[in-house]
Amino acid sequence: MIAELGLALLWIAAALACLSLVAGTLFLRGGPKDLAALVRPASVAQGVLTAAAFGLLIALFVRSDMSVELVARNSNSLKPMIFKVAGTWGNHEGSMLLWLMILSLSGGLIAIFEKRLREDTLVATLAAQAALSLGFFAFLLFSSNPFKRLPVAPPDGQGLNPLLQDIGLAFHPPTLYVGYVGLSVAFSFAVGALITREIGPAFARAMRPWVLGSWIFLTLGITAGSYWAYYELGWGGWWFWDPVENVSLIPWLAGAALLHSVAVTATRNALRAWTVMLAVIGFSMSMVGTFIVRSGLLTSVHSFAVDPERGTFLLALMAIYIGGALTLFALRAGSVAEGKKFALLSREGSLVINNLLLTTILALVLLGTLYPIVAEAMGEKISVGPPYYNKVAGPLALILCLVMVAGPLLGWRKDDGKRLWSRLPMAIFAGAAVLFALILFGGKVGILPLLGMTVAGIVAVASLAPLWGRNLRRTPLPTWGMVTAHFGVAVCLAGMGAESAFIKERLVAAAPGDVVKVGDFAVKFVGVKPIAGPNYTAIEGTLVATTSSGGSFTMRPEARTFPGLMGTAPTETNEAALLTRPGGQLYAVLGQPVTSDDGSADRYQIRLWWKPLVWWIWLGGALIAIGAALSLLGRAQLLNIWRARRSRKSQERFAP
Amino acid sequence: MKAKHQRLILALVALCGIAGAGVLAASALRDEAAYFRTPVEIQGGKAAVGEPMRLGGMVTKGSIQRQADGLTIRFVATDGKASVPVEYKGIVPDLFGEESGMVADGRMRADGTFVADRILAKHDERYMPPQMGDMPKNVKAPAGV
Numbered sequence: 001m002i003a004e005l006g007l008a009l010l011w012i013a014a015a016l017a018c019l020s021l022v023a024g025t026l027f028l029r030g031g032p033k034d035l036a037a038l039v040r041p042a043s044v045a046q047g048v049l050t051a052a053a054f055g056l057l058i059a060l061f062v063r064s065d066m067s068v069e070l071v072a073r074n075s076n077s078l079k080p081m082i083f084k085v086a087g088t089w090g091n092h093e094g095s096m097l098l099w100l101m102i103l104s105l106s107g108g109l110i111a112i113f114e115k116r117l118r119e120d121t122l123v124a125t126l127a128a129q130a131a132l133s134l135g136f137f138a139f140l141l142f143s144s145n146p147f148k149r150l151p152v153a154p155p156d157g158q159g160l161n162p163l164l165q166d167i168g169l170a171f172h173p174p175t176l177y178v179g180y181v182g183l184s185v186a187f188s189f190a191v192g193a194l195i196t197r198e199i200g201p202a203f204a205r206a207m208r209p210w211v212l213g214s215w216i217f218l219t220l221g222i223t224a225g226s227y228w229a230y231y232e233l234g235w236g237g238w239w240f241w242d243p244v245e246n247v248s249l250i251p252w253l254a255g256a257a258l259l260h261s262v263a264v265t266a267t268r269n270a271l272r273a274w275t276v277m278l279a280v281i282g283f284s285m286s287m288v289g290t291f292i293v294r295s296g297l298l299t300s301v302h303s304f305a306v307d308p309e310r311g312t313f314l315l316a317l318m319a320i321y322i323g324g325a326l327t328l329f330a331l332r333a334g335s336v337a338e339g340k341k342f343a344l345l346s347r348e349g350s351l352v353i354n355n356l357l358l359t360t361i362l363a364l365v366l367l368g369t370l371y372p373i374v375a376e377a378m379g380e381k382i383s384v385g386p387p388y389y390n391k392v393a394g395p396l397a398l399i400l401c402l403v404m405v406a407g408p409l410l411g412w413r414k415d416d417g418k419r420l421w422s423r424l425p426m427a428i429f430a431g432a433a434v435l436f437a438l439i440l441f442g443g444k445v446g447i448l449p450l451l452g453m454t455v456a457g458i459v460a461v462a463s464l465a466p467l468w469g470r471n472l473r474r475t476p477l478p479t480w481g482m483v484t485a486h487f488g489v490a491v492c493l494a495g496m497g498a499e500s501a502f503i504k505e506r507l508v509a510a511a512p513g514d515v516v517k518v519g520d521f522a523v524k525f526v527g528v529k530p531i532a533g534p535n536y537t538a539i540e541g542t543l544v545a546t547t548s549s550g551g552s553f554t555m556r557p558e559a560r561t562f563p564g565l566m567g568t569a570p571t572e573t574n575e576a577a578l579l580t581r582p583g584g585q586l587y588a589v590l591g592q593p594v595t596s597d598d599g600s601a602d603r604y605q606i607r608l609w610w611k612p613l614v615w616w617i618w619l620g621g622a623l624i625a626i627g628a629a630l631s632l633l634g635r636a637q638l639l640n641i642w643r644a645r646r647s648r649k650s651q652e653r654f655a656p
Numbered sequence: 657m658k659a660k661h662q663r664l665i666l667a668l669v670a671l672c673g674i675a676g677a678g679v680l681a682a683s684a685l686r687d688e689a690a691y692f693r694t695p696v697e698i699q700g701g702k703a704a705v706g707e708p709m710r711l712g713g714m715v716t717k718g719s720i721q722r723q724a725d726g727l728t729i730r731f732v733a734t735d736g737k738a739s740v741p742v743e744y745k746g747i748v749p750d751l752f753g754e755e756s757g758m759v760a761d762g763r764m765r766a767d768g769t770f771v772a773d774r775i776l777a778k779h780d781e782r783y784m785p786p787q788m789g790d791m792p793k794n795v796k797a798p799a800g801v
Contacts, residue, residue, distance in 0.1 A: 235749060360673060364681050368685070371685060375689075381691070381694075382691055383689070384685065385710070507747075571753075592722075594722070605727060
């Protein structure tokens with residue numbers, strides 16, 4: 001019954017989306033005012049019903065109801081409960097329902113909370129959001145029904161991919177989805193404002209929290225995904241430039257650009273057309289990403305759920321949404337382009353440069369990601385790898401960081417060069433100090449890491465500059481947010497530079513008692529012992545790492561074996577052991593036993609890496625997200641009211 | 657400065673930026689795009705010795721051999737039509753095994769062996785490189801090719 005109920009709820013929710021769209025459109029075309037009153041409750045109800053349907057799907061996974069095809073294919077009654085729940089969205093249909101639920105819920109949230117926009121713009125926005133979700137309802141109901149029953153229920157399910165049984169991966173996709181879908185709200189706001197021609201500060205202020213919110217989630221999602229790939233896959237890398245990674249980076253870049261341009265529109269009423277354009281690009285990029293991942297068009301080491309028919313469906317949806325929005329933009333752009341004027345050397349000017357660089361990087365990453373498809377159409381099989389991306393994105397990202405140094409130090413509207421220079425000496429000194437230190441003591445360092453660490457030094461100091469000489473307690477939260485996020489970029493950059501410049505690696509076949517030197521560590525291989533997990537067996541190695549300063553640490557990397565189910569071969573995975581020190585991380589992987597001629601296993605493959613400052617990369621990512629969150633908090637109406645009330649109270653207390 | 661001039665300058669800057677980025681991208685694509693090769697293409701003489709490339713194929717059943725140093729493995733990658741011997745020094749990634757798809761970065765050595773710098777990890781046991789799509793399902797190359 002649960003499955004049928006879920007399906008019924010989805011159909012009703014789809015009907016409500018249809019109602020919102022039709023009522024909204026009629027109202028905007030001059031229909032009676034009552035129609036507008038329908039749109040808000042319909043949007044809220046649509047959100048609630050879709051969420052309920054998703055809840056029912058989770059229930060089916062929790063109960064391991066194998067009569068539902070999706071559960072049978074992607075779950076197994078032996079799985080730990082948390083992964084049964086996470087299995088709900090660890091597959092195509094479930095993740096599309098999750099996507100749709102977030103889309104519908106955000107429509108409902110706009111309907112409840114948005115008070116700044118004119119009524120007609122709000123109705124147009126909600127109608128646009130309904131149109132978006134309608135397309136995905138069609139996609140789900142006609143080509144990927146998650147509640148489909150099997151004629152005969154199998155005794156148990158198939159899905160037990162051990163790699164996906166990881167807490168990081170369980171929560172990584174929903175985080176990214178919230179980010180993607182948040183951009184859909186920005187898209188709907190842009191479409192709504194284009195329809196009613198209300199493009200200005202009010203529209204930008206309404207859109208900004210959604211942009212900030214989705215960007216926070218995208219940042220967290222990408223950071224967490226990178227860390228997951230690093231510790232779980234055992235290859236020791238943190239970014240691979242794989243198409244699936246790229247399609248999360250591309251909307252992030254669009255979001256970063258939009259975040260900065262929407263600030264200009266909100267405070268200065270400039271860059272209006274550009275902000276609208278970026279809002280359209282942002283969501284288009286998350287759709288392109290979904291399309292690439294779902295269609296299986298690209299060679300990716302982690303493509304899944306490959307199905308050409310679904311690809312075609314998504315392509316059609318994309319053509320309608322992106323094409324429609326761009327047409328609307330072309331028709332209305334003339335009437336929104338003119339905004340407040342500003343000089344090139346000004347906060348606005350630096351943000352324009354920031355936007356140009358971000359969109360250029362976006363275009364280059366997109367080009368590299370899509371190029372193999374184009375090449376394949378012309379009969380060539382090609383895959384674009386890390387060397388391309390490092391070459392094109394690296395230099396541009398460094399220039400972008402330098403713009404980031406200057407931008408926050410410039411005033412709005414117009415500034416002069418002298419004033420900027422007078423604020424920079426500390427930052428330039430920091431950069432020079434890093435550069436000299438690296439040249440003197442760093443040994444052979446590649447040009448990109450060298451520049452990266454130097455720029456990191458400059459950005460670290462300059463990012464704090466907006467706080468100099470200010471009363472820190474009265475500094476507004478958005479300023480703290482900007483400072484934190486920009487400082488996070490410096491931390492991230494320093495981590496990337498140091499890791500790629502100073503990484504040390506050893507690969508050995510070690511017998512118990514052997515000592516391997518890597519970096520500052522002497523690592524002793526003590527031995528191995530078998531252990532048993534909840535649904536796997538493993539060999540656990542014991543390594544004791546000692547530093548020259550006398551510290552001693554035990555590391556336990558594992559080689560796990562998951563039994564094959566229903567006739568599949570058993571799978572083996574590595575659990576790396578990580579030792580986190582202030583200066584970096586020691587990374588140990590236990591490989592295969594090495595059998596000698598007499599057949600006895602006396603040695604084991606061990607790979608050790610010393611990765612200086614590597615954890616700064618994710619710390620930086622977290623700081624960037626925290627910065628964006630501070631900025632969002634500072635703009636939340638509620639908090640501002642609370643702050644105002646508190647300061648009034650404290651004034652009363654100190655009044656004579 | 658007049659607004660018109662300013663917009664012109666901005667447009668020019670943007671144009672230069674885009675042109676520069678285009679040139680950068682084109683040259684980087686020409687230099688760095690690693691060619692994806694399948695064994696049949698390598699046998700057909702499509703891959704030059706020493707040229708960096710990515711090889712995709714299935715690990716032939718029974719072909720994995722460990723060398724005496726305990727770190728180097730040799731195996732045979734096949735696409736059902738042709739086979740290429742592969743040599744790799746290191747720990748194989750998760751889900752690597754006989755009769756499963758694999759992708760490796762590396763280059764051809766003059767003796768016809770593909771030397772892999774890295775074998776790519778994959779996230780799903782059902783994964784197959786799309787380039788292998790034209791390969792018949794469940795290829796079972798004769799053991800020990």
